[in-house]
Amino acid sequence: MQNNIIKKKLNESLVKEISKVKQEPAWMLEFRLTALEIFFQKSMPSFGPDLKDLNFENINYYIRPDDKTHASWEEVPSEIKDTFDKLGVPQSERKFLAGTGAQFESEMVYHSLKEQLKEQGVIFESIEDGLKNHEELFRKHFAKVIPASDNKFSALNSALWSGGSFIYIPKNTKLDLPLSAYFRMNTENLGQFERTLIITDENSYLHYIEGCTAPVYTTDSLHAAVVEIIAKENSRMEYTTLQNWSKNVLNLVTKRAHVKKNAEMFWLDVNLGSKTTMKYPAIYLMEEGAKGETQSLAFADKGQNIDAGAKIFHMAKNTSSLVLSKSVSKNGGISTYRGITKISEKAKNSKAKITCDALILDDKSISNTYPVNDINDPDTNFEHEARVSKLSEEKMHYLMARGLSEKEAGTMLINGFADPITRQLPMEYAIELNRLIELYLN
Amino acid sequence: MKKNYLYITNPNDLNFSFLENESQNLIVLLTDKAEENLKYSFNFPNKNAESEILFLIIRKNPIPLNIKIDINHKINNCKSDLKFKTILFKEAKVIFTGNIKVEENLKEISSSMVHKNLLLSEMAKVISKPNLEINSNGVEINHGFATGAFPKELLYYLESRGLSEKKAKKALIKAFIFNEINAIKDKPLRKQIKKETLCLIP
Numbered sequence: 001m002q003n004n005i006i007k008k009k010l011n012e013s014l015v016k017e018i019s020k021v022k023q024e025p026a027w028m029l030e031f032r033l034t035a036l037e038i039f040f041q042k043s044m045p046s047f048g049p050d051l052k053d054l055n056f057e058n059i060n061y062y063i064r065p066d067d068k069t070h071a072s073w074e075e076v077p078s079e080i081k082d083t084f085d086k087l088g089v090p091q092s093e094r095k096f097l098a099g100t101g102a103q104f105e106s107e108m109v110y111h112s113l114k115e116q117l118k119e120q121g122v123i124f125e126s127i128e129d130g131l132k133n134h135e136e137l138f139r140k141h142f143a144k145v146i147p148a149s150d151n152k153f154s155a156l157n158s159a160l161w162s163g164g165s166f167i168y169i170p171k172n173t174k175l176d177l178p179l180s181a182y183f184r185m186n187t188e189n190l191g192q193f194e195r196t197l198i199i200t201d202e203n204s205y206l207h208y209i210e211g212c213t214a215p216v217y218t219t220d221s222l223h224a225a226v227v228e229i230i231a232k233e234n235s236r237m238e239y240t241t242l243q244n245w246s247k248n249v250l251n252l253v254t255k256r257a258h259v260k261k262n263a264e265m266f267w268l269d270v271n272l273g274s275k276t277t278m279k280y281p282a283i284y285l286m287e288e289g290a291k292g293e294t295q296s297l298a299f300a301d302k303g304q305n306i307d308a309g310a311k312i313f314h315m316a317k318n319t320s321s322l323v324l325s326k327s328v329s330k331n332g333g334i335s336t337y338r339g340i341t342k343i344s345e346k347a348k349n350s351k352a353k354i355t356c357d358a359l360i361l362d363d364k365s366i367s368n369t370y371p372v373n374d375i376n377d378p379d380t381n382f383e384h385e386a387r388v389s390k391l392s393e394e395k396m397h398y399l400m401a402r403g404l405s406e407k408e409a410g411t412m413l414i415n416g417f418a419d420p421i422t423r424q425l426p427m428e429y430a431i432e433l434n435r436l437i438e439l440y441l442n
Numbered sequence: 443m444k445k446n447y448l449y450i451t452n453p454n455d456l457n458f459s460f461l462e463n464e465s466q467n468l469i470v471l472l473t474d475k476a477e478e479n480l481k482y483s484f485n486f487p488n489k490n491a492e493s494e495i496l497f498l499i500i501r502k503n504p505i506p507l508n509i510k511i512d513i514n515h516k517i518n519n520c521k522s523d524l525k526f527k528t529i530l531f532k533e534a535k536v537i538f539t540g541n542i543k544v545e546e547n548l549k550e551i552s553s554s555m556v557h558k559n560l561l562l563s564e565m566a567k568v569i570s571k572p573n574l575e576i577n578s579n580g581v582e583i584n585h586g587f588a589t590g591a592f593p594k595e596l597l598y599y600l601e602s603r604g605l606s607e608k609k610a611k612k613a614l615i616k617a618f619i620f621n622e623i624n625a626i627k628d629k630p631l632r633k634q635i636k637k638e639t640l641c642l643i644p
Contacts, residue, residue, distance in 0.1 A: 378561035378564060386584065388582075
């Protein structure tokens with residue numbers, strides 16, 4: 001296993017080697033090297049969870065793409081195997097999710113889907129193939145939404161990116177079925193610094209799903225992804241994330257969408273796993289009539305610090321946004337909503353609504369809310385509400401009086417609390433998520 | 443519990459620690475004369491204390507007003523209720539940072555913080571950072587923030603009934619701010635606050 005990993009210090013030579021292995025054009029190497037310089041200059045975030053345990057000297061920065069099997073099933077922790085059992089995940093998927101198998105039985109289905117998409121002019125490839133096969137389109141949009149200089153971890157990702165998806169949906173093309181990273185990843189390894197670039201052209205529609213409800217086991221300690229989205233005029237982009245990393249992962253992700261005239265962006269973000277998550281999907285409503293929506297659900301258990309939220313910037317008139325954030329903390333878990341909604345002077349007649357709802361299930365757990373509401377236009381309709389509470393004693397009593405045990409009543413109430421978000425998921429994901437909520441509570 | 447009313451205009455710093463079984467109603471008026479950086483702290487170290495605090499902010503002054511408020515719940519069975527009514531004219535700007543903190547292992551804590559803002563000029567701005575740090579599950583904590591456009595339909599309604607634009611606007615501003623002032627049970631104080639706020643509305 002060790003032989004397959006470029007185990008080097010984080011320096012120019014490592015970046016050059018990654019770029020060489022990927023056979024990249026010179027401009028990309030230059031981009032990566034500049035990003036590395038920026039990474040060294042940038043300081044760690046001044047807010048959020050404590051990242052003092054993060055040691056940049058002690059990370060395997062790159063795993064060669066031809067290394068398909070990099071651990072044995074026996075090495076996977078029993079808690080992960082147990083969860084697979086309880087969820088009823090098929091054997092082949094278990095090995096993939098556990099990082100021990102790269103082959104997946106649905107490969108044929110995947111190839112057939114890919115052919116169909118190709119006929120429609122849809123590009124759905126790995127980020128590396130995107131650069132190789134569509135360089136002009138790629139270069140036009142790459143790092144334009146999230147520049148390397150955005151923050152320390154976007155700089156790190158820009159220097160080391162590997163894995164992820166490149167998607168282009170042509171004009172007037174609406175995909176009925178969601179695209180899933182899960183399909184694409186069956187032939188590629190999931191990157192530690194994955195990078196995703198999605199462009200929905202005019203009047204198109206895409207729903208993209210990343211992640212899966214079973215826990216994704218990795219021996220890596222840091223996951224610093226970057227996701228860039230450009231939603232062009234009249235298009236609608238939906239991006240669903242079901243994050244269930246194993247509980248040794250620092251999940252530090254930068255996600256941002258630029259939304260053009262009358263286009264719509266919808267982030268649906270569910271966070272169950274990881275040791276620490278810092279993720280604030282952003283929406284820039286760049287042109288008139290653009291709409292943005294972020295819905296997030298977080299469950300923080302013992303040892304977990306889930307710091308998530310939303311950033312919305314209204315930069316043009318008649319734009320609107322909606323944020324719904326729900327979190328549950330138990331057993332000493334910390335959940336935090338952190339967000340900003342800014343209405344600029346140009347955003348005449350804009351509307352924004354933010355709702356944060358948190359449940360704390362015991363005295364050891366913590367819930368924080370840190371919103372910023374920045375209003376620069378008088379014709380705005382802006383509402384923000386936040387609520388932190390425990391499970392309603394009256395409702396618990398009502399359910400228990402009808403024969404439910406305390407656990408069953410609690411599970412039912414929390415499923416109800418999460419329902420506005422889980423109901424937006426495709427059915428198979430919603431069912432698994434409900435099972436996971438039961439596991440989380442019991 | 444008997445309610446005590448306290449009315450303060452443009453205080454620089456406030457640091458309240460409420461007594462056991464105390465019920466305190468506080469009204470704070472902030473005008474153009476207020477200092478630009480204000481720091482207020484409301485502490486609940488004794489049980490069964492409750493406080494209703496109303497901030498009335500009416501400003502035209504272009505110097506940004508920074509208000510930092512800390513509400514610290516340290517013991518069981520306490521209640522805090524903060525309301526803000528802000529009216530900003532011309533280039534007025536308010537930056538509000540509020541922290542509600544509930545310490546560990548507390549029960550029967552209720553705390554709420556509600557802001558309602560009326561921006562009456564293209565140049566008026568408001569930034570709000572209402573933070574909640576909750577370390578107990580025996581709580582009911584709420585925060586609300588609303589900024590609305592001037593209700594044009596109501597303005598039209600009043601104008602169509604013979605009021606000039608100026609009078610109609612003033613009537614709507616009065617309705618916005620008097621809604622809270624009318625809840626003050628101390629009649630002479632209510633009258634005084636109405637008089638003082640009316641002088642600030644052009």
